[in-house]
Amino acid sequence: xxxxxxxxxxxxxxxxxxxxxxxxxxxxxxxxxxxxxxxxxxxxxxxxxxxxxxxxxxxxxxxxxxxxxxxxxxxxxxxxxxxxxxxxxxxxxxxxxxxxxxxxxxxxxxxxxxxxxxxxxxxxxxxxxxxxxxxxxxxxxxxxxxxxxxxxxxxxxxxxxxxxxxxxxxxxxxxxxxxxxxxxxxxxxxxxxxxxxxxxxxxxxxxxxxxxxxxxxxxxxxxxxxxxxxxxxxxxxxxxxxxxxxxxxxxxxxxxxxxxxxxxxxxxxxxxxxxxxxxxxxxxxxxxxxxxxxxxxxxxxxxxxxxxxxxxxxxxxxxxxxxxxxxxxxxxxxxxxxxxxxxxxxxxxxxxxxxxxxxxxxxxxxxxxxxxxxxxxxxxxxxxxxxxxxxxxxxxxxxxxxxxxxxxxxxxxxxxxxxxxxxxxxxxxxxxxxxxxxxxxxxxxxxxxxxxxxxxxxxxxxxxxxxxxxxxxxxxxxxxxxxxxxxxxxxxxxxxxxxxxxxxxxxxxxxxx
Numbered sequence: 001x002x003x004x005x006x007x008x009x010x011x012x013x014x015x016x017x018x019x020x021x022x023x024x025x026x027x028x029x030x031x032x033x034x035x036x037x038x039x040x041x042x043x044x045x046x047x048x049x050x051x052x053x054x055x056x057x058x059x060x061x062x063x064x065x066x067x068x069x070x071x072x073x074x075x076x077x078x079x080x081x082x083x084x085x086x087x088x089x090x091x092x093x094x095x096x097x098x099x100x101x102x103x104x105x106x107x108x109x110x111x112x113x114x115x116x117x118x119x120x121x122x123x124x125x126x127x128x129x130x131x132x133x134x135x136x137x138x139x140x141x142x143x144x145x146x147x148x149x150x151x152x153x154x155x156x157x158x159x160x161x162x163x164x165x166x167x168x169x170x171x172x173x174x175x176x177x178x179x180x181x182x183x184x185x186x187x188x189x190x191x192x193x194x195x196x197x198x199x200x201x202x203x204x205x206x207x208x209x210x211x212x213x214x215x216x217x218x219x220x221x222x223x224x225x226x227x228x229x230x231x232x233x234x235x236x237x238x239x240x241x242x243x244x245x246x247x248x249x250x251x252x253x254x255x256x257x258x259x260x261x262x263x264x265x266x267x268x269x270x271x272x273x274x275x276x277x278x279x280x281x282x283x284x285x286x287x288x289x290x291x292x293x294x295x296x297x298x299x300x301x302x303x304x305x306x307x308x309x310x311x312x313x314x315x316x317x318x319x320x321x322x323x324x325x326x327x328x329x330x331x332x333x334x335x336x337x338x339x340x341x342x343x344x345x346x347x348x349x350x351x352x353x354x355x356x357x358x359x360x361x362x363x364x365x366x367x368x369x370x371x372x373x374x375x376x377x378x379x380x381x382x383x384x385x386x387x388x389x390x391x392x393x394x395x396x397x398x399x400x401x402x403x404x405x406x407x408x409x410x411x412x413x414x415x416x417x418x419x420x421x422x423x424x425x426x427x428x429x430x431x432x433x434x435x436x437x438x439x440x441x442x443x444x445x446x447x448x449x450x451x452x453x454x455x456x457x458x459x460x461x462x463x464x465x466x467x468x469x470x471x472x473x474x475x476x477x478x479x480x481x482x483x484x485x486x487x488x489x490x491x492x493x494x495x496x497x498x499x500x501x502x503x504x505x506x507x508x509x510x511x512x513x
Contacts, residue, residue, distance in 0.1 A: 079134045079146055080157055086187050087112040090165045091200075091246070091258035094139045098123040106136040109144070109161065118145055139165060160251065166242070167249040174223050177248060181479035184250045192255030195248045196477060198489035200258040204279040206488055208259060208266070210473040211286045213486060214453035214508055216244045217475050218405055220312055234296040239265050256489055282455055282471055283350075283409050283506055290349060304347055313349045316401040317382070318441065322394045345400055350407045353378040355425045375429040378410070382439040399440045406436070406449055408507040412457055413469075420467075422459055428500045431476075431483075434509060449509035452476060456502035474499055 089112055094105045096116035105114050106124045110133035115124035118136060128134055128147035135153070137144045142162045144153040183191050195217070199209040216222055225244045230237050239262045246257045267275050270288065274280050290309055299307030305314055321342050356373055380386050384398035414421045431451040437443035454474040459467055472487040474494060485494040 080153070080155060082133070083109045083135055083158070083161075084111070085161065085253055088161065088164070088253060089258070090139070092260045093264050094261075096123055105139050106145075107139055107165075108133050109135040109137055109158075114139075118147055118150055120148065137161065137165065142166060163251055164249070164253055167245040167251070169226050169245065169248075171227065174226055177222075178219060178478040181477065182250050184252070184255075186255045187253045190255055192252075193477070194250040194252075196475060196484050196486070196491060197247060197252075198256040198486060198491055199247075200256065200260070201488040202258070202260060202263070203277045205259065205263055205276050206471045207280045207282045207285055208263060208274065209488060210455045210471045210486075210506075211282055211289060212240075212243065212259060212262070213247075213473045213475060214455060214506070216247050217453055218312065218508060218510075220404070221308070222248070224308055235265050236269065236292060236296050240293070279469060281413070283411075286407075286506065287350070310347075310349070312405050313403050313407060314347055315349075315399065315403040315406070316345050317348050317351075318343060318345050318384075318398045318400050320396045320398075324389065324392055324394055349403075350409045351382065352409045352411060353427075354381065355410065355412065355423045355427075358423060358425065370424060370426055372426045372428055375427050375434070378427065379436075379439060384439075384441065399436070402436060402440060402447060402511065404511050405452070406509040406511070408509070410505050410507070412503060412505050424459075424503060426500065426502075427504050429504075431496050431499055448512045450512065451499075451507060452510045453506075453508040454499060454502075454504055455506035457505045458503060471505075472502070474502070 088107070088109065090107065092114075093102070095102050095114060096105055097113050099116050101116050104117050106116070106118055107114050108124070108127060111131070113127070115127050115136070116122060118124050118138075124136055125148055128136070134146050134148075135144065136147055137158070142165060144155075144158050144162075145151065146153055177195065181193065183193060185191055199213065201209065216225075222244060225237075225241045226248065228241070230241050243257065243259060243262050246252065263276050266289075269292070274285055274288070290313065294307045294309040295301075297307045297309060299310060304316075305311050321344075323340070353375075355378065356371070358371065381388065382397045382399055384396055387394050387396050389395075410427060412423050414423070429451075434449045434451070436447045436449060437445065440447060453476075456472045456474065458470045458472070460470055462468055470487070472485055474483055474485050476483055483494045483496050483499065485492050
């Protein structure tokens with residue numbers, strides 16, 4: 001049988017064959033075709049960081065790739081079968097698992113691990129060769145590449161992964177969040193409802209979970225965080241934005257999210273005042289969080305309503321103070337109020353409410369009775385006539401201007417150097433039509449508010465006998481007029497008639513239009 005002469009097409013096919021050679025020094029792709037110049041010389045590699053430009057110069061394969069593009073497309077389709085969506089989790093901080101750098105990070109779509117760069121000296125490159133994992137996504141640009149060949153995948157089959165990395169919404173989508181209830185399903189076919197999903201308690205971060213969940217259900221703030229472009233803004237608002245978008249994502253791979261990225265940044269900028277491993281007071285965190293959001297959004301420390309945060313939550317209250325002086329007369333100490341009354345208008349973002357003190361002496365029967373107080377009773381602090389004595393002053397409060405969203409702080413925990421006291425008094429309330437007009441100066445018509453979020457506290461004892469605080473949040477689903485109670489990953493329906501049975505500590509109320 002005569003030998004068939006080689007045709008030009010065979011020669012071209014032969015020139016595209018690759019031989020993989022791996023030794024201890026390096027891993028390179030050797031081709032019988034045109035030489036691929038190596039221009040990196042390590043000059044773009046500094047302290048383990050690889051920039052996007054170093055990746056491009058590591059390869060310089062534009063002309064060579066154009067010749068082998070059909071073969072690359074076929075290989076990409078084959079490699080896409082190795083993508084494992086159930087192992088992907090984009091909630092954690094974008095750090096390379098080897099170098100711990102946050103520069104130019106890629107996620108392996110086969111195992112879910114993060115690696116830096118895609119050049120032939122990068123950690124992602126070595127991972128693709130060592131583990132035979134080939135599909136990677138850039139977590140910043142959302143471009144997908146096949147390694148070690150380093151060509152971009154153009155297939156739309158991975159669009160769902162790109163959406164999970166960075167969920168996006170249109171104005172029409174946001175307008176329907178409170179009007180249309182869609183039941184979604186995760187990869188395990190378990191149902192979940194967007195906006196009412198659990199948040200991981202990594203260690204002791206339930207104090208942050210309840211605050212983020214509450215703020216994510218304040219419609220103007222939620223819509224602002226979802227729709228606004230925060231590119232170039234401080235990291236705090238960027239990380240909060242992506243977390244809120246993930247909470248409301250109806251196309252998620254799992255029915256819960258993790259606040260890990262936000263927590264890490266909060267811990268850093270608060271100088272570890274708020275940490276993952278130590279529980280903090282939810283109100284202390286809310287106070288710090290809103291004030292820092294106000295500042296990073298360009299707010300002023302002196303000008304009123306200078307940021308979007310203050311436009312939502314800031315009101316004005318009038319404080320009248322009167323000095324109390326003492327006089328010693330005929331063996332009796334007499335206290336008299338100064339005739340001069342000082343008035344000042346002070347901006348506020350929270351209204352603190354004081355619970356009546358628990359009785360000092362209780363009988364055996366009284367110990368089993370939990371005291372109750374109506375919300376209107378503790379709100380009387382702001383009626384303009386009820387007085388409080390504090391630090392040698394007699395004070396009265398009256399609200400001058402109410403914000404669109406009103407935050408109540410019900411102080412339950414009092415810490416001293418020796419002991420921590422908890423007031424378990426139950427505050428009774430109706431979740432709709434709270435009339436604030438009796439506490440507003442000059443109000444002649446009802447000013448009605450409806451409850452949006454209710455953060456509750458519970459004291460439990462560990463098997464070792466230590467007292468532990470547990471925080472939950474109750475949220476209203478406006479699309480179905482239902483209430484949900486969320487404790488980390490646990491979600492349950494709760495009847496509106498029994499909301500007050502829990503120990504409320506923070507409430508957010510929405511003013512009716």
